[in-house]
Amino acid sequence: MLAIARQKAANTGEKNVSFEVGADVPKQGPYDVVMGYSLFHLVPDMEKRFAQIHELLPKGGYFITKTTCLGQRGAGIGGALKSLAIRIAIPVMQLIGKAPYVRSFSVKELEHAVTAAGFEIVESGNHPKGPPPAHYIVARKV
Known part of the structure; x- marks a missing residue:
């Protein structure tokens, strides 16, 4: 996917x-936009990464992410059962070496981490609605 993206940009x-x-944050900027998808639940130092991204952007620059919120409980019986199954399956898969580090947080916790890093959330939503939701955030550096 990276090779395709690089080629399209070159074209x-x-x-x-x-x-x-992966989770590597560039060392120098500035960038107008930094995007990270399906990533932040896989890094133990999400808050540190958000601070690094904040430093790469000028005032008014955008941070866009879509991240699975595994700590968000599903609604209804079906959602609750799916959430429970995920919370049980991941540690078992980690024990047998079939899953990486995975961090669980709720939508509220994710949004708090983004705003604590110095961003204002311009737009957000769950796409798909879940469970667990994949939470999409467009945030601007203030």
């Missing part, structure tokens, strides 16, 4: 675009 002639692997 447009755009030179101010960077695609990084």
